[in-house]
Amino acid sequence: MTIEVLIADDQDLVCTGFAMVVNAAPDMRVVATAATGTEAIALAARHRPHIILMDVRMPDIDGITATRVILASANPSPKILALTTYDSGDYAIRILTAGASGYLLKDTTAEGLTAAIRTVHHGGSVLAPTTTHHLVTARTTPPPSPRDPAPLDTFTSRERDVFDLILAGASNAEIAQRLHLAEVTVKTHVGRILTKLGVRDRLNVVIWAYRNGAAR
The missing domain is CATH 3.40.50.2300 (Response regulator)
Structure with missing residues (x-):
């Protein structure tokens, strides 16, 4: 099409x-x-x-x-x-x-x-x-509608690694290469991250991090 x-x-x-x-x-x-x-x-x-x-x-x-x-x-x-x-x-x-x-x-x-x-x-x-x-990393304007950052506490160490690389703009393939994982495994981790944060896609992971000051 x-x-x-x-x-x-x-x-x-x-x-x-x-x-x-x-x-x-x-x-x-x-x-x-x-x-x-x-x-x-x-x-x-x-x-x-x-x-x-x-x-x-x-x-x-x-x-x-x-x-x-x-x-x-x-x-x-x-x-x-x-x-x-x-x-x-x-x-x-x-x-x-x-x-x-x-x-x-x-x-x-x-x-x-x-x-x-x-x-x-x-x-x-x-x-x-x-x-x-x-x-x-924006800090000049207070983040809008802050939410509870507690979901990060439920992340496994590997999910946190994937989360950080999403924030860095890495694709699934790039994350797989950086972490020495299969791409299907990365997709599984991304899916769990979306579920735990209650968001629908990777862009909203970034928005969530922006609103909650969750980058490290």
């Missing part, structure tokens, strides 16, 4: 470049481009894309608000991948909380972008490693 992509970015050259990368991939195509948040909302309703590449800061309505509106009104909902120049923990936490499935920087490679689109399309999540670092 061809992955249909909507690109929302107010910089025409950037939008054109992303479109070229997407359209060059054999399994995806751009169905529309938007220069404002308002256009993104309207075009998402018209074209019902599988994926929206959403800039965070745009004229009229910003990408965070547009994400919230699109996900609240669309049925079925598209997957939204934030694509921005701002390596900011604050922006990341706001758009991820609004429902985005990933936060990627615009300096990613063409291969990195298409891989991220496929990951998000198949229900996964992506987060720029440097943004992960900002999220879990």
Whole structure:
């Protein structure tokens, strides 16, 4: 199945470049481009894309608000991948909380972008490693809605190792290599971590850590 992509970015050259990368991939195509948040909302309703590449800061309505509106009104909902120049923990936490499935920087490679689109399309999540670092080390603003950090006490030592590597932005394959484990074993540990924290995916593990100051 061809992955249909909507690109929302107010910089025409950037939008054109992303479109070229997407359209060059054999399994995806751009169905529309938007220069404002308002256009993104309207075009998402018209074209019902599988994926929206959403800039965070745009004229009229910003990408965070547009994400919230699109996900609240669309049925079925598209997957939204934030694509921005701002390596900011604050922006990341706001758009991820609004429902985005990933936060990627615009300096990613063409291969990195298409891989991220496929990951998000198949229900996964992506987060720029440097943004992960900002999220879990941010201390300038009090973390929103803090929760009980007690679940960490239920982690085995191996689960804590996997947890720390998730916060570092490592993939399952990278974690397996670092800890000398089979990748299926890593997936089992990740599943247990998600269950113990009561979150649905790796991005929300990072959000949980950010809110609770749980990085070490």
